[in-house]
Amino acid sequence: MIRLVKRTDRFKGQALAIPALAVLFAFGAGALILLLFGVNPLSAYWAMAKGAFGSGYLASEVLVKAAPMTLTGLAVALGVTMLLWNIGCEGQLVMGAVFAAGVGLFGSAYLPDWAMLPAAAGAGALGGALWAMGPALLKAGFRVNEILTTLLLNYVAVILMEHLYFGPWRNPQGLGFPGTAAIADSAMLPRFFGTRIHLGLFLALTIALMLGALLRHSKWGFQLRVAGLGPKAARYAAIPVKRRTLEVMAASGALAGLAGMGEICGLQHRLQEGLSIGYGYDGIIVAFLARLNPLAVPVAAVFLSAVTIGAERLQTSLGLPSSIELVLKGCLVFGYLAGEGATRWRLHFGGQTTPAMAAEGGHAE
Amino acid sequence: MLSEVTMVGQIAVKASIGVLLGSLGEIVTEKSGVLNLGVEGMMLFGAMAGFAVGSITGNAYLAASAGMVGGGLLGLLHAVFSISLQANQVLSGLAITIFGSGLAHFLGRPFINARGVTLAPLPIPLLSDIPVLGKVFFSQSILAYTAYALTLILYFMLTKSRTGLVIRAAGEDAAAADAAGTPVTTIRYASTVFGGMLAGLGGAYLSLVHTPGWKEHMTGGQGWIAIAMVLFSVWNPLWAFCGALLFGVLTALQFAFQMWGVTAVPQYILKMMPYLLTIMVMAVIHLSPSLRRKSGAPGDLGRPFSREG
Structure with missing residues (x-):
């Protein structure tokens, strides 16, 4: 039996x-x-694998996409560690992109060249963090469910961004094409190996290592993990949950905002359509495949990125x-x-x- | 002027029905103790299934039923994971939204820009002759009347009937309900599938009545607004009706302001309003201690039940 x-x-x-x-x-x-x-799954999966790793260029594209997925994955994992569900990474990414694009477009009039990239990165993180602050304050102050508030703000962020590149920030020389002008050269992230891999990938990996160490070895990380056991555990251990909630949501939003900065300063170089393509939601999948372990997040991100790119190629190979x-x-x-x-x-x-x-x-x- | 106000009212009601159906389903699901965050995916899948079946068969009633079945199947999937496997309900709901949206877009590809069927307005004799209100509420489609009826039926069912008592018991304290002989698992399964069916019907309403046709991402977050309206409604179907109407009014104002040439509020701000106001409404509910106390949130909401504990 x-x-x-x-x-x-x-x-x-x-x-x-x-x-x-x-x-x-x-x-x-x-x-x-x-x-x-009516499709043979084996040939589909083979086509996906070839689409993701069939050439050096394709494999480099997998890493390009893995960068924002790592950052949003870390953003979600950090929140869920203390039972905070930040489902708003998509909107925070968009706001990070908007802030970074703002610096890239208008900053060179006020800033020296060397300060442009740090300023854009700072602005991106700030934009994401600010966008997460509303839900964080509502959660800490009035226990309003953060899942719904963060998620609803995704739609608001996209409307705001579209308003900017269709309206006030639209490129006057864009021949009617919706989008801003290109950001200043000094605000662009350097690329490597003749591919589109940019500094954002290494930034994401560094942050993953730092966050892993912080969660495992610091008092702050310990408090988050205890709070993750439930409200009773947090109360028993006298953890300042409200403060930690605000900090974690701000940090989580900043990580997603940095992902948006990377998309603008590393890849697209302008605010335009195709920025909000679901990296925020991918972060949820990445975080859980990595079992909320920051050190495993980059690995999960590479995997999910390969699935994404492989599936995109199915359109051309198998229709x-x-x-x-x-x-x-x-x-x-x-x-x-x-x-x-x-x-x-x-x-x-x-x-x-x-x-x-x-x-x-x-x-x- | 009056006729324009009537028209805006009519648009408001028309815009609110999808959210209303989604909220009503979610109220029943949550009352039984299951949190379903998959409403958005269920609505999108219902919208696709409804439009596709309508396009193939040419029968609008079959189309609406297909939307219900599609949503119900996703509800069943959520039930298997969240009830039988005792999985994390937040994650299972998000999976339903991702999977349902993906499947809707995948299967719906041939139906983009396809010819389909619509459910035309069906004015109710006598009632539709009432000045203003008749046009606003009783010159709608049959799905709107279904939603009105469901609002009342579910209100009485949940508060006054034995079925409602059993559902509430399963959601309030599953262990106690189980000890008293209530089949908690069966009730939660039924409530989750029912919630999925209403979400699917809400989606089919969008593709058959509100904005006829199938477009990717056509629900635009209405599933999430429906879930938020459950909080606003304090789990009361009558309040869910008001909440959905509020959403409809905000949507209708976009048309009204354009029609009246009001430019004081830019269009993009108006587009944000339904989302922002939904957040504000949730905050207000939590601000008021008296409302929070009698909020009627089920005690065991989101908590899986097993006899072993």
């Missing part, structure tokens, strides 16, 4: 088992959907709508949840419930 027995212990390798199960589940579920659509990307991403979250559920149980083969199993809370079904 086979039974499901609830685990009370954590087993070694759980940190790897869950993401692995998530990926297996996602590609399994994706295969079913592709089959229903599939690129939205298959979102389907796979949804499956990844379900896969994570299924993997987490699966590791909470273990299979027990054989006879009756032993006293040890009963003590573990096992039950026969």
Whole structure:
């Protein structure tokens, strides 16, 4: 007889088992959907792999996209560590881009060249942090659910950005094309290896290392982790939850804002359409695939970036709508949840419930 | 002037029905103790499914039903994860939104700019002759009347009927309800699927009535506003009606200001208003201690239930 027995212990390798199960589940579920659509899943996945890593240039593009995903992944992971759900990274990214573009467009009249990049980066972080402050204050002051407030502000940020590049910031020499003029050269992030990989990637990796150390080894990080155990634990440990809430939301918003700065100063060089393409929501998936561990976030970001780019290429290679990307991403979250559920149980083969199993809370079904 | 006010009122009601249906479904789901953050994805999928089936069959009622079935299936998926697997409900809901949007865009690709069916306004005899109010409320589509009826039915069901009592018990204190013999799991499953069906119907309303046709991202956050309106409504269907109407009025004002040539408030500010006001409304609810006390938030909302604890 086979039974499901609830685990009370954590087993070694759980940190790897869950993401692995998530990926297996996602590609399994994706295969079913592709089959229903009359597409051979194996050839689709092969095309995705080739689309993401088929050449040096394609692989470099995976890293280009991994930079903002790392930053938004860190933003979400930092929040969820203390049970704060910042679902507003998309809007914070947009506001970071707007602030950075503002410096890039108008700053050179007031600032020396060497100060332009630091100012743009600072402005990007500030824009993201400010955008997260409203929800943070409402949460800390009146316990207003931050999931909804951060999310609703995403729509507001996009409307504001569109207003700017359709209206007051529109490039007068743009031939009617909606978008601002290019930012000053001095505000552009340097690129490397003859690819589009820019300094933002290394910035993101540095921040991941720093955040990992901060969460693990500082008192501040310890308090966040205790607060993450629940409100009772936080109260018992006398943690100033309101203050930490404001700090964490500001930091989280700043990280997402930096991602927006990277998109402007590293890639697009102007505010235009195609900036809000879901990196904020990708951050949620990245954070959980990394099991909220900042050091694992870059790895998860590279993986998700490869899925994104691979799925985009399916449009040219197999004529599939690129939205298959979102389907796979949804499956990844379900896969994570299924993997987490699966590791909470273990299979027990054989006879009756032993006293040890009963003590573990096992039950026969 | 009066006829213009009537027209704006009519647009306001017309714009509010999608949010209203989504909120009503979410109220029932949350009352049973399950938090569903997948409403946006369910609405988008319902909008696509409704329009696609309408486009293929040419039957608007089949189309609306398809939207309901589509939303219901996503509701079932959420139920499997959040109830049976006891997964984190926030994450499961977000997964539904990502997956539902993706699937809607994936399957809906052939239906962009396709010819479809619409549900025409169906003025109710006598009632639609009432000055102003008749035009505003009773010259709408059949889905609007369905939403009015559901508002009342769900209000009485939740507050006055045995079914409502059982749903509220499952959401308030699942362990106590279970000890008293209430089938908590069954009730939560049914409520979650029901909520999904109404969200899907709300989506189908958008693609069949409000802005006929299928466009990617066409819900534009209405699913999230529906969830926020549940907080505003303090889990009361009658207040959800008012909340949805408030959203409709803000949407209608964009048209009204344009029509009347009011330029004091720029267009982009008006476009932001529904989102910003929704946030303000949530803040106001939390500001008032008396409202918060009788807010009626289910005690076990978002908490999975298992006998083993």
